[in-house]
Amino acid sequence: MTPVLVTEKLVAGYGEASVLSGISLTIPEGRTLALLGRNGTGKTTFVNTLAGVTTYHSGSIRLLGRDITRLRADRRAAAGIGWVPQERNIFKSLTVEENLTAIARPGVWDVERVYGMFPRLKERRRNLGNQLSGGEQQMLAVGRALMVNPRLLLLDEPTEGLAPIIVDELLAAIRRIVEGEGMSAIIIEQKARKILPLTDDAVILDRGAVVFQGTSTDLLADETILGQHLGVEKGARH
């Protein structure tokens, strides 16, 4: 089966500066990848490069076999990339429901299905984006990305800055989306121990290069690598 995503020797950054120094990754259909690494190692730059908002230098990106390396960001969304950036990017002056329908594309995900995944959004359907809590905004950002019916979902630190109870609620929804619905996804997350049980595969970046690639189960069991590349201590909750 054609993989959802294949990047080959991808080099990209900001202007003339390269942040990614040749990243080659494959995501098979229906699998999820945890993208890990310390601060500033290039995780956001990699995901933003897939979304088409950094400076491309060399290498290639194929989505379901189609070369999208030079496609504009809006065309990548149409090609099947659903992107939830770190800053969430919801429309603050539109209601929850308007946010969801504004960029909808036909497919299995519609408003009712998103409300089924996030009942809080249904309760808040008539509230404006700027009247939502941080957790509700993040749920809306994920819901909006689902409404474009993507083939690959990119989530950039979805739990950052959220209260622990909301983090658990959001991660439970993400688990239903990737396990129950079989969505392929890349999830950037600081809390390795929270995200590894939800994902199939894991990659660790360091200085723009892949320093670990394997299954999430193997990484979760490898205290040495967790400590060395992520600073995760034995028995730590993160």
Ligand SMILES: Nc1ncnc2c1ncn2[C@@H]1O[C@H](COP(=O)(O)OP(=O)(O)OP(=O)(O)O)[C@@H](O)[C@H]1O
């Ligand atoms: N808009 C930008 N212009 C120039 N350099 C940038 C820009 N955004 C990030 N960088 C640089 O790119 C490098 C990688 O940053 P990136 O945000 O991809 O890391 P990250 O692994 O996602 O870290 P974090 O967890 O802190 O978000 C850093 O050295 C950073 O300073």
